[in-house]
Amino acid sequence: MASRKEQMDNTASTRRVRTKSVTETGANQPGASVNMDELRELIGLLTDNGLAELELEREGFRVRLKREGVLGAAGEVLVPVAASARPLPQAAPAAALTPPHPGAQAETAASEDQGLHIIPSPIVGTFYRSPSPTAEPFVKIGSNVEAETVVCIIEAMKLMNEIQAEISGEVVKIYVENGQPVEYGQPLFGLKS
Amino acid sequence: MSSSTRKFKKILIANRGEIACRIIWTCKEMGIKTVAVHSDVDRDSLHVRFADEAACIGPAPSAQSYLNIPAIISAAEIFNVDAIHPGYGFLAESAYFAEICEACNIKFIGPQAKLIRLMGDKIEARRAMAEAGLPVLPGSPDAIESEAEGLKLAREIGFPVIVKASAGGGGRGMRIVRSEEELGHALETASTEAAAAFKDGSVYIERYVDQPRHIEIQVLADEYGECIHLGER
Numbered sequence: 229m230a231s232r233k234e235q236m237d238n239t240a241s242t243r244r245v246r247t248k249s250v251t252e253t254g255a256n257q258p259g260a261s262v263n264m265d266e267l268r269e270l271i272g273l274l275t276d277n278g279l280a281e282l283e284l285e286r287e288g289f290r291v292r293l294k295r296e297g298v299l300g301a302a303g304e305v306l307v308p309v310a311a312s313a314r315p316l317p318q319a320a321p322a323a324a325l326t327p328p329h330p331g332a333q334a335e336t337a338a339s340e341d342q343g344l345h346i347i348p349s350p351i352v353g354t355f356y357r358s359p360s361p362t363a364e365p366f367v368k369i370g371s372n373v374e375a376e377t378v379v380c381i382i383e384a385m386k387l388m389n390e391i392q393a394e395i396s397g398e399v400v401k402i403y404v405e406n407g408q409p410v411e412y413g414q415p416l417f418g419l420k421s
Numbered sequence: 422m423s424s425s426t427r428k429f430k431k432i433l434i435a436n437r438g439e440i441a442c443r444i445i446w447t448c449k450e451m452g453i454k455t456v457a458v459h460s461d462v463d464r465d466s467l468h469v470r471f472a473d474e475a476a477c478i479g480p481a482p483s484a485q486s487y488l489n490i491p492a493i494i495s496a497a498e499i500f501n502v503d504a505i506h507p508g509y510g511f512l513a514e515s516a517y518f519a520e521i522c523e524a525c526n527i528k529f530i531g532p533q534a535k536l537i538r539l540m541g542d543k544i545e546a547r548r549a550m551a552e553a554g555l556p557v558l559p560g561s562p563d564a565i566e567s568e569a570e571g572l573k574l575a576r577e578i579g580f581p582v583i584v585k586a587s588a589g590g591g592g593r594g595m596r597i598v599r600s601e602e603e604l605g606h607a608l609e610t611a612s613t614e615a616a617a618a619f620k621d622g623s624v625y626i627e628r629y630v631d632q633p634r635h636i637e638i639q640v641l642a643d644e645y646g647e648c649i650h651l652g653e654r
Contacts, residue, residue: 352478352495384495385525409499411477412492413461 267291344418345395349410353384357406365406367417371399379417382410397421429453429503432530434468435493436508441468444506456500458493460486474500487511490518497527504528514541544587544625560627568605574626575604583629584608586615586622593618597629 274282274293283292349355357365357380367379373393381388401418404410431454434441445455445468457472462481469475476496479486486492488511497505505527507513516537522529531537540546544564547557559578564587565571575582575598584607586594594615596607608624616622642648 352476352492352499354499385491385498409476411496412479412486413477 341401341418343420344401345397345421346415347379347391347393347395347417347419349382349412349414349416350391351382351384351389352411353382353389353409355404355406355408355410355416356381356383356388357402359388367399369399369402373397373399373419391416393417393419395419395421429528431456431473431500431502432504432506433458433493433497433500433502434472434506434508435487436506436511436513437463437466437468437487440508440510442471444508445471456496456502458487458496476500483511490521494521494525494527498525502527504530506530516541542587543585543589544623547625558628558630561625564623564625565608568608571604571608571626572601575601578626578628581629581631582626584611584624584626586611586619586624588619588621588623589615590619594624 270282270284270291270293273279274295279295281292281294284290359366359381367373367377373379374396375392375394377393378390379393380391382391383389397419399417400420403415403417410416432448433456434444435458437459441457445457448455455472457469457475458478459466459469459475460479460481461477463469464477476499478492478496479489490512493505505522507518507530512518513531514537516534519529519531519534519537523534539549547560548562551557561574565574581597581599584596584598589595594611596611598604598607611624612622615624637654639651639654640648641651
């Protein structure tokens with residue numbers, strides 16, 4: 229959920245492009261990385277075609293380039309991923325497909341969420357970390373939770389809904405801020421089990 | 422909204438597909454901000470991309486997303502919209518939804534709840550039209566309580582008659598009756614079908630027109646005394 233104003237200027241330019249590269253030079257050995265020439269080529273691809281984001285996946289390596297801000301702004305961000313043969317996780321799909329959510333820390337590379345169990349929001353509403361403004365948060369980073377542990381409140385239509393974890397584990401990531409609007413399916417917490 | 426401002430600043434479209442797109446384009450022309458709601462699988466829909474803001478309100482099944490009143494109202498409150506446009510289908514003819522919008526201080530772009538209810542109840546709608554002086558087909562003034570009552574009325578109207586569900590729509594809960602022997606069975610089955618489909622088994626009887634010409638004329642009125650018709654279809 230965010231303003232789509234920038235995106236509206238040119239929908240084609242904000243298409244997220246994913247390409248699986250089949251290289252001619254046999255750079256498919258396990259642990260292979262992308263060299264500087266290829267990186268420059270990717271950056272060129274990004275800027276020449278007015279793309280906002282480009283992700284390249286190859287056996288053992290994945291790189292994601294993202295241009296921040298309005299069209300024309302420089303400032304590519306390289307997010308190299310450690311060589312890994314594991315399939316890419318489905319973590320934080322909302323962050324991958326849409327422009328930055330207000331205050332969403334899910335903008336960090338998806339690789340950091342590998343192996344985390346995500347607690348998504350079951351409803352659309354406003355996220356609160358504590359039962360009341362002056363009370364302690366239900367959970368913090370490091371808290372251990374069970375399936376029935378209440379991890380937060382989501383307010384919808386003036387009703388305070390207590391949200392249970394439904395999985396057990398240790399809270400290692402909190403994706404949203406207190407008082408932030410959240411949509412259905414938006415990642416709230418990342419748990420390590 | 423103050424009385425001097427008659428224009429909405431932001432509206433939420435409680436629908437999807439072509440109607441949502443059409444409403445959003447119109448809002449863009451009028452300088453009104455738009456909020457789209459969508460189910461998780463509709464995330465890449467056009468109406469979501471065209472709107473200024475969007476929120477996922479539930480999973481794919483309509484009952485949990487586009488028909489999910491608490492989710493829609495919650496999204497409307499988060500985005501601080503002035504009004505909700507229901508489009509057509511979904512909640513557009515829900516008097517209940519119109520009432521909830523009103524209770525939550527969000528303008529429902531559509532008829533008042535009491536009018537949705539009135540016209541959604543065919544017996545009441547017939548009564549209202551007759552009182553307004555419009556010709557309606559000869560029929561029972563109220564729901565039929567017994568087969569005997571139905572028979573008496575049908576004889577007055579003259580066969581063929583049609584049994585119709587008062588809360589009906591989409592052609593369900595209707596039975597054409599061409600002779601007295603068929604009436605009892607028709608009343609029963611129409612009522613059962615209506616109760617299952619519309620939670621209301623009330624049925625009435627009307628003269629049946631075998632070869633009608635179906636002509637529709639759309640009439641629109643706003644709250645400021647303006648009323649127009651859109652011609653015949």
